[in-house]
Amino acid sequence: MKTIVIGIGNPYLSDDSVGLRVAEELRGKVEADVDFLTSTDFDVVGKILGYDRAIIVDAIKKINEAGKIHILNVDDLFVSYKFSGSHSLDLATSIKMGYEIFGDEMPKDIKIVAIEVENIDFGYDCSEKVKEAIPRAVEIVKRLIESS
Numbered sequence: 826m827k828t829i830v831i832g833i834g835n836p837y838l839s840d841d842s843v844g845l846r847v848a849e850e851l852r853g854k855v856e857a858d859v860d861f862l863t864s865t866d867f868d869v870v871g872k873i874l875g876y877d878r879a880i881i882v883d884a885i886k887k888i889n890e891a892g893k894i895h896i897l898n899v900d901d902l903f904v905s906y907k908f909s910g911s912h913s914l915d916l917a918t919s920i921k922m923g924y925e926i927f928g929d930e931m932p933k934d935i936k937i938v939a940i941e942v943e944n945i946d947f948g949y950d951c952s953e954k955v956k957e958a959i960p961r962a963v964e965i966v967k968r969l970i971e972s973s
Contacts, residue, residue, distance in 0.1 A: 826877045826878055827875075827876050827877045827878070828856070828857035828858070828876060828877065828878040828879070828880065828970055829857060829858045829859070829860060829872065829873055829876045829878075829879050829880070829932075830848055830851055830855065830857050830858070830859045830860070830879075830880045830881075830882065830966060830970070831844075831848070831860050831861070831862055831869065831872055831873065831879065831880070831881045831882070832844040832845045832846070832847055832848025832849065832851075832859070832860075832861050832862070832882045832883075833845070833861075833862045833863070833864070833865060833869070833881060833882065833883040833884075833916075834846075834863065834883065834884060835863055836863070836949070837947060837948075837949070838945045838946065838947060838948070839942075839944045839945060839946055839947070839948035839949070839950060839951055839952065840884055840891070840942030840943060840944045840945055840951050840952055840955045841884050841942060841945045842884075842949075842951065843882075843884050843940045843942060843951055843955050843958070843959065843962070844881075844882040844883040844884055844940070845861055845863075846951065846959055847882045847938070847940075847959055847962045847963055847966065848860070848861055848882060849861075850959065850960075850963045851963060851966055851967070855966070855967060855970050856970060857880070857970050858876075860872055865883070865914065865915055865916040865919060866914045866919060867914055867919050867922065867923075869881070869916065869919045869920065869923075870919055870920070870922065870923035870926075870927070870931070873923070873931065873932055873935070874923070874927060874930050874931065875930060876932045877932055877933060877934065878932050878933070878934040878935070878936075879932040879934070879935045879936075880935075880936050880937075880938060880966055880969050880970065881916070881935065881936070881937045881938070882937075882938045882939075882940070882962060882966065883916065883937065883938075883939055883940075884939070884940055884941075884942040884945070884955075885939040885940065885941055885942070886941070886942055886945065887941050889941055890941060890954070891941055891942060891943035891944075891952060891954040891955055891958075892940070892941060892954035892955050892957055892958040893940075893941040893958075894938060894939070894940050894941075894958055894961060894962055894965060895937075895938075895939040895940075895941070896936060896937070896938055896939075896965065896969075897936070897937040897938075897939055898935070898936065898937075899920055899935045899937075901937070902916060902917035902920065902937065916937070920935065936969055938962055938965055938966055938969075940955065940958050940962055941955075942955055943955065
């Protein structure tokens with residue numbers, strides 16, 4: 826199964842970099858292509874087209890607890906689907922548009938590994954709880970890749 830892992834984040838906004846950090850840990854260590862993005866706009870679709878499976882790792886800001894990891898399906902994203910403007914598409918909007926425009930070229934299986942964050946201020950280091958979540962997220966992605 827042709828698989829890609831996409832780490833999404835901003836390397837200059839502390840915890841928001843967690844998707845990039847997880848992807849970096851996976852590069853060269855899994856049977857999947859690994860790539861990086863700094864936004865959730867339509868570039869996501871360009872990266873995942875032609876793959877059977879995509880695993881997207883990104884930060885989410887919720888009320889629960891920093892470092893908590895959620896494994897989401899595309900349907901989970903569509904629950905909160907909203908168009909946010911042509912220059913700042915959210916992940917759900919980008920994926921929905923990808924399915925509408927490209928249909929069968931989109932992966933049949935998309936999983937989102939979402940890591941809750943607490944600090945998205947300028948900075949290069951993740952907060953302690955998010956830093957501790959990185960190895961757990963790496964293992965989750967590895968398990969997702971190994972399951973066919």
